[in-house]
Amino acid sequence: MEKLLIYDCEIIRLIPNIKEPMNPNYSYCSHWSDFNNMGIAVIGTWRNFDLITVLDKNYIIPLPWGKYEPFVNYNNCIKKEDFRHPSPFRKFYQLYCLCDRLIGFNSLNFDDKLMKANGLIVDTDFDLLAEIREASGQPRHEVTKGGYNLQNLAITNLGKGKTGNGELAPKLWQEGKHQKVINYCLNDVKLLRSLYFRFINGLLRDPYSQKLL
Template identity: 25%
Template sequence: MSTEVVFDIETQSAAGADFKDMRISVVGAYFYETDEYQCFEEKEFPQLWKRLEKSDRLIGYNSRYFDTPILNNYYPGDLNRFAQLDMLEQIHKALGFRLKLDDVAAATVGVRKSGHGLQAVEWWKQGEIQKIKEYCLQDVKVTKAVYEYGLKYGALAYEDRFGGRKAIPVDFVRKEAASAINLSMGF
């Protein structure tokens, strides 16, 4: 049984130059092991760490250069040592440029995100935590759909500037064996 985790974060403020100062409003995750979606607020992060430490691989979109570094502000170890698949990394490697998740999802699986991250920042300022959770979990669902398509077919898609649908070759198959538990804290 797979223990992979698809995840996304929402932050309390817009992205700045220094991720060390950024705070998380919620983390959304899908756990293949239990077939469940779940959101975590800061006070619930210890529960999240336990789940992530048992995972085979963390899966996200722009996760290696955004989500994981910001999550590391909270995690007592180093999440960068966990097996990860950052789908945007593979897209950039294949095409030489980056694409928004929304554009890839629309062209690949015919779904779009429900909004954008700056809306989540506004909701944070207004205390609308439930709206942030719903938005974040929708992002996780979109990310999961794109991942599963790429895993099954070895390709994703995007629409070029002329309106043509173009293929993006990807390889989402896990190569290295996963350890049963990710332990990255120094003992």
């Protein structure tokens, strides 16, 4: 059995929008590449295996139906030097070290870099967005055409979309609406899981042409 781990991150600090003034009631990072100051609020995951400990021995067990689990930074640690063991993301990193394939969506350009800025060295094995771009004849890591986002792909292929806006998730988090952010993150993971399995089985449709990718 190939051990799969799907993940998606939500951040703590808002990213400034050049079209809108910054609200003094909220905390911001500097820009979209300011990974050192974004902070991680939640890591949402799905996996098809688990790690259990019996009599001081660790065992990996299969989970045929899979398991969704959020890893939550309730202490609002922002920088990696703020983290103390056991950090809220320690178990996630253990699972990452055991998995055969780490799966994300635009994670090579965003989530992986965010994790590394917080001292969690992870490398995505399968970035669904990069794979979709390649399958549609685009460069894997360059934005040449809009529409290939989680929302449009989900609506086209699953008939349902996201439950919120990732750009507004930090605002909800700072307002203390943590469960809303957790639910939003896990819903994105659910969409990503469904899209991933459709893609590897040749059943994912291009939101532009409606052709199978």
